[in-house]
Amino acid sequence: MPQTTSDTSNAVPVWGFFKSVTRSFTDRRISLWIALFGLVVALLVTLVWLAGRYEASQYQAELDRDAADAVSDLQRGFTHHALSLQNLQYKSLSNQLWHGEISGLLNQNREWLRVEKRDPQFAVVDQANSPFRMPIFDAHSHLNEQAEIIQTCVRAKRLNGPAYSRSYFVPQASGMGLEVMEMCLPILEQGILSGYTLLTYGLQEVLAIQLGDTYGRRNEISFTEPDGTRLAVQGSVPRTKRLFTATQLLDLPGTTLVLRMDGRRAGPDLFPNVLPALVTAMSIALVSVLVLLVKDSRRRLKAERDLADALAFRKAMEDSLVTGLRARDLKGRITYVNPAFCQMVGFKAEQLLGASAPMPYWPTEMVGEYQQRQAVRLAGNAPPREGFESVFVRQDGSRFPVLIFEAPLINVLGKQTGWMSAFLDISEQRRIEELSRASQERLQATARLATVGEMASLLSHELNQPLAAISSYATGSLNLLSHHTDLPPAQTFSDLHMALERIAQQASRAGKVINSVHDFVRRRDQDREVVRPQTIVDAVMPLVQLQAHKLHVRIDVKMDESLSPVLCDRTMVEQVLLNLARNGMQAMDHPDCHKRLLTLQVKKAASSLSHGWIEFAVIDLGVGISEDIEKQLFTPFFTTKPEGMGLGLSLCRTVVEQHGGHLEFEAVTPRGTLFRFTLPTASSL
Ligand code: ADP
Numbered sequence: 001m002p003q004t005t006s007d008t009s010n011a012v013p014v015w016g017f018f019k020s021v022t023r024s025f026t027d028r029r030i031s032l033w034i035a036l037f038g039l040v041v042a043l044l045v046t047l048v049w050l051a052g053r054y055e056a057s058q059y060q061a062e063l064d065r066d067a068a069d070a071v072s073d074l075q076r077g078f079t080h081h082a083l084s085l086q087n088l089q090y091k092s093l094s095n096q097l098w099h100g101e102i103s104g105l106l107n108q109n110r111e112w113l114r115v116e117k118r119d120p121q122f123a124v125v126d127q128a129n130s131p132f133r134m135p136i137f138d139a140h141s142h143l144n145e146q147a148e149i150i151q152t153c154v155r156a157k158r159l160n161g162p163a164y165s166r167s168y169f170v171p172q173a174s175g176m177g178l179e180v181m182e183m184c185l186p187i188l189e190q191g192i193l194s195g196y197t198l199l200t201y202g203l204q205e206v207l208a209i210q211l212g213d214t215y216g217r218r219n220e221i222s223f224t225e226p227d228g229t230r231l232a233v234q235g236s237v238p239r240t241k242r243l244f245t246a247t248q249l250l251d252l253p254g255t256t257l258v259l260r261m262d263g264r265r266a267g268p269d270l271f272p273n274v275l276p277a278l279v280t281a282m283s284i285a286l287v288s289v290l291v292l293l294v295k296d297s298r299r300r301l302k303a304e305r306d307l308a309d310a311l312a313f314r315k316a317m318e319d320s321l322v323t324g325l326r327a328r329d330l331k332g333r334i335t336y337v338n339p340a341f342c343q344m345v346g347f348k349a350e351q352l353l354g355a356s357a358p359m360p361y362w363p364t365e366m367v368g369e370y371q372q373r374q375a376v377r378l379a380g381n382a383p384p385r386e387g388f389e390s391v392f393v394r395q396d397g398s399r400f401p402v403l404i405f406e407a408p409l410i411n412v413l414g415k416q417t418g419w420m421s422a423f424l425d426i427s428e429q430r431r432i433e434e435l436s437r438a439s440q441e442r443l444q445a446t447a448r449l450a451t452v453g454e455m456a457s458l459l460s461h462e463l464n465q466p467l468a469a470i471s472s473y474a475t476g477s478l479n480l481l482s483h484h485t486d487l488p489p490a491q492t493f494s495d496l497h498m499a500l501e502r503i504a505q506q507a508s509r510a511g512k513v514i515n516s517v518h519d520f521v522r523r524r525d526q527d528r529e530v531v532r533p534q535t536i537v538d539a540v541m542p543l544v545q546l547q548a549h550k551l552h553v554r555i556d557v558k559m560d561e562s563l564s565p566v567l568c569d570r571t572m573v574e575q576v577l578l579n580l581a582r583n584g585m586q587a588m589d590h591p592d593c594h595k596r597l598l599t600l601q602v603k604k605a606a607s608s609l610s611h612g613w614i615e616f617a618v619i620d621l622g623v624g625i626s627e628d629i630e631k632q633l634f635t636p637f638f639t640t641k642p643e644g645m646g647l648g649l650s651l652c653r654t655v656v657e658q659h660g661g662h663l664e665f666e667a668v669t670p671r672g673t674l675f676r677f678t679l680p681t682a683s684s685l
């Protein structure tokens with residue numbers, strides 16, 4: 001995934017902005033969740049309420065239908081009764097037979113309480129009571145309603161069919177009473193009114209017989225006054241139940257009754273039927289899912305926050321790095337660079353991201369080599385662990401050396417997606433190395449000059465002898481030439497010849513002495529060369545001898561046979577050997593020191609670790625090295641000698657270590673010190 005980088009200076013505001021954006025997102029998300037939760041609860045309540053209402057309206061409609069059906073059942077029943085009575089009238093039966101027939105009808109229709117036969121003047125001619133109860137009227141009581149009866153019968157006559165009276169209450173002997181209604185049917189004989197049949201209905205019985213079976217089980221059925229007063233009731237409903245009421249008008253010729261039906265239902269239930277129950281169950285499931293979602297979102301929020309923290313941490317880390325970082329995909333395109341890398345090469349991240357070979361920071365003349373190196377890397381070859389050096393060009397054209405470490409970039413699935421490289425700008429390191437090398441060289445040159453100064457005094461001492469000899473030979477020769485002696489000329493000539501030969505010899509000896517110093521000072525060959533240990537020893541011997549002579553020291557050289565040649569900077573190693581020999585001889589320049597022997601020993605290194613190495617040892621029998629001196633022995637400018645510079649040993653160690661060897665010393669019994677150093681043989685490398 002390509003990533004861009006930003007300036008370190010921008011990091012803080014960007015992070016602050018990121019945090020405030022995250023906070024506002026979080027606030028908004030919480031209010032969204034609350035709104036969603038509220039909506040779901042409102043939806044759930046509305047659904048349950050609507051479902052309840054729907055169920056109630058369904059039931060109300062059913063009750064209304066039942067009430068309408070009940071009214072039509074009643075009307076059918078009344079019509080049927082009227083027809084039965086009309087049939088009877090047509091038969092013009094004798095009183096006895098009428099009684100028989102009427103008794104039969106009274107048996108069949110229990111809601112009939114009484115049937116009267118009246119003449120056209122409304123006087124009772126005959127009567128029959130229901131066999132199922134005591135007669136409801138005594139001889140006079142029916143007369144109380146005479147006016148109503150007359151009115152009904154007049155209407156019946158006018159209608160030429162049945163007419164019904166208003167209902168009225170008939171008190172009974174038992175203290176109770178009952179609501180009744182009259183039905184009057186005119187009797188016509190050949191078109192002439194011959195009387196009336198008056199049928200008294202018990203309203204309670206009408207409800208029980210005609211509607212009780214069909215509607216009475218679940219409902220309370222009643223006839224009521226328009227003001228709601230109940231006239232007759234059938235069935236009862238527990239008051240605890242939810243009550244539904246339907247009213248229907250029962251229109252009868254002459255009167256109108258109000259039929260009221262009270263239905264009982266277990267309610268209002270929370271789950272009145274399957275639909276609301278289903279809706280509720282689904283809503284509960286929805287709420288549960290919501291709760292799970294909230295939990296999940298909270299977990300996600302936490303993960304997001306952790307991720308943001310980790311990102312901020314990583315960014316701070318990357319920004320604080322001085323190491324340049326660069327990621328490439330498997331095709332060699334740059335997918336990521338950190339600010340340190342951009343700073344190093346002077347290009348912006350946008351200029352580098354997506355770039356592929358040749359990179360803008362490659363030196364033009366090295367593009368081929370770098371491309372080849374990249375091809376090797378992309379082919380899957382791991383780079384050296386310790387890194388490798390390269391040269392890059394900044395945008396301003398300046399070049400600088402870099403140390404590159406590369407490692408494969410592995411993704412979560414363990415698949416390699418590219419290469420991650422770390423860059424160290426080593427130009428400063430190189431500069432310091434160069435400085436240190438130059439100062440080291442200067443120091444060495446100074447030390448050599450100091451040695452030369454020392455040599456000069458030795459030279460004057462050593463040259464004294466040949467010069468004195470030359471001078472005396474020259475004086476002798478001059479004497480021979482100026483004073484003619486008794487000697488024959490041949491003798492004189494031979495003496496002169498000998499004197500001149502001696503002069504020449506002594507001059508050549510003096511020349512050799514001077515040359516040995518001259519050689520030492522002039523020769524400065526930096527390169528390492530393969531040189532035999534013997535040659536090194538031979539080269540320093542004349543100079544060592546010079547000092548030995550002065551300090552009355554005997555030199556003993558012990559060289560193993562057939563030593564392999566060593567690979568070294570010859571001049572420097574010679575100086576090391578010379579320094580050590582000189583130190584050894586100076587250590588023996590003490591009145592107490594009677595035996596003055598300096599041993600130069602060269603042999604194969606004994607330790608198995610230094611197999612293939614040659615060991616040089618310089619052993620003196622001098623004053624030795626005290627503990628105090630030992631601590632500072634290799635510190636530059638530490639010296640115990642009045643004319644010393646204190647650079648000898650520190651330089652010796654540097655030179656030996658530059659060759660990969662090491663310099664050490666140990667005390668020699670009964671007195672003296674041994675200094676040894678090692679050098680690699682040419683064949684061991
Ligand atoms: P310099 O010879 O100019 O003093 P060096 O670094 O060669 O500088 O030696 C430092 C000091 O170490 C000497 O001054 C001397 O005291 C001590 N030293 C070196 N070699 C020996 C030795 N073989 N025996 C005793 N002391 C030594």
